[in-house]
Amino acid sequence: MDFYPDRVIFEQDALEYPLGKSLWESFKRADIEVIVTRSHNRITGIPGKNPQEAYREAKRTLVFGVRRTLTFQTCKPSAHYQLPLTTSCPGKCEYCYLLGSLPNKPYIRAYVNIEEILEKARDYIVQRQPEVTIFEGSATSDPVPVEKYTGALAKTILFFAIQDFSRFRFATKFTEIDSLLILKHNGHTTVRFSVNTTRIIKSFEHGTPKLEQRLKAARKVIEAGYPTGFIIAPIIAYPGWETDYIDLLKAIRESLPDSQVLSFEFITHRFTVRAKNRIKTLFPNTVLPMNEENRKFKFGQFGYGKYVYAPQLMHRLKETLVSKTEELFPGAKIDYFV
Ligand code: SF4
Numbered sequence: 001m002d003f004y005p006d007r008v009i010f011e012q013d014a015l016e017y018p019l020g021k022s023l024w025e026s027f028k029r030a031d032i033e034v035i036v037t038r039s040h041n042r043i044t045g046i047p048g049k050n051p052q053e054a055y056r057e058a059k060r061t062l063v064f065g066v067r068r069t070l071t072f073q074t075c076k077p078s079a080h081y082q083l084p085l086t087t088s089c090p091g092k093c094e095y096c097y098l099l100g101s102l103p104n105k106p107y108i109r110a111y112v113n114i115e116e117i118l119e120k121a122r123d124y125i126v127q128r129q130p131e132v133t134i135f136e137g138s139a140t141s142d143p144v145p146v147e148k149y150t151g152a153l154a155k156t157i158l159f160f161a162i163q164d165f166s167r168f169r170f171a172t173k174f175t176e177i178d179s180l181l182i183l184k185h186n187g188h189t190t191v192r193f194s195v196n197t198t199r200i201i202k203s204f205e206h207g208t209p210k211l212e213q214r215l216k217a218a219r220k221v222i223e224a225g226y227p228t229g230f231i232i233a234p235i236i237a238y239p240g241w242e243t244d245y246i247d248l249l250k251a252i253r254e255s256l257p258d259s260q261v262l263s264f265e266f267i268t269h270r271f272t273v274r275a276k277n278r279i280k281t282l283f284p285n286t287v288l289p290m291n292e293e294n295r296k297f298k299f300g301q302f303g304y305g306k307y308v309y310a311p312q313l314m315h316r317l318k319e320t321l322v323s324k325t326e327e328l329f330p331g332a333k334i335d336y337f338v
Helices: 012-016 018-029 051-058 114-128 152-161 198-204 211-223 241-255 273-282 311-328
Strands: 007-011 033-037 061-065 108-111 133-136 166-172 189-195 228-235 262-268 295-299 305-309 333-337
Touching (some): 007 018, 012 018, 012 033, 018 033, 051 273, 114 152, 152 166, 152 189, 189 211, 189 262, 198 241, 211 241, 228 241, 305 311, 311 333
Parallel strands (some): 007 033, 061 108, 133 166, 189 228, 228 262, 262 333
């Protein structure tokens, strides 16, 4: 599932950086539309006669820019700070957690000033030491698909490998991780694979690798000695969910070495009215269950409300998944279930 964009846009200033320059040269040689723009925040030239087309075209557009805002956002509960390496991703998951925060044309943006971003991370680490500061690399994107162009994850992993007071973590649904396997990571980077039942992946996670491919990649990452985990999200309580989610846990167990201590994060499906409207616009034929009547309304931390599963169902989901995880993965770390 290698990502090849249809068009590449360079912010003018990105060409002043060695990475920007070399990417420019290699894309100019390729048979691909290459455009230069003044600012990576004001991108024009992505076609699309309607919102669905604009969305699809944006997902085939790769923008290289300079990250100027070097104030990192906080990132609870998985880390202290977001580490902004890329934004958006070529996948087209109907329930993407970024749908609400990205523009109508969620083009993929990668930064060429990775060294400056990491220097800023160093400032945050120094400020908090001797506390250990954790950075999350996938708060604004899935960072793996563009790794072959930027090498940003590799640079970041090597940077954190020599930090005594910091750790890095990122999550992915993608599988092009071979370039990361040979790195001296020192166990300071945790890689988590986002997985779901085969039925859910097929129905809603368009343009992403299959479960078996993700599990194969997870095995490679484990064999390379990385702390590894799984994010099971979103957990959807469709008819037959018990059997399917138990089968998912069994598939993880069967595909991985016994000895590995894994971490697990569980996130049940939830939606806001805004996200529901956006999903219905972008995927008019969606069958994603979003019926408010079956849900419990809950105020979120930013003041807007979200619809979560009713307490009884939530309890059954948690009971089923957590107890099966504990049975199949003794000693596993269950980070949270929400
Ligand atoms: S892979 Fe992740 S970031 Fe990409 S579309 Fe799917 S949910 Fe969004």
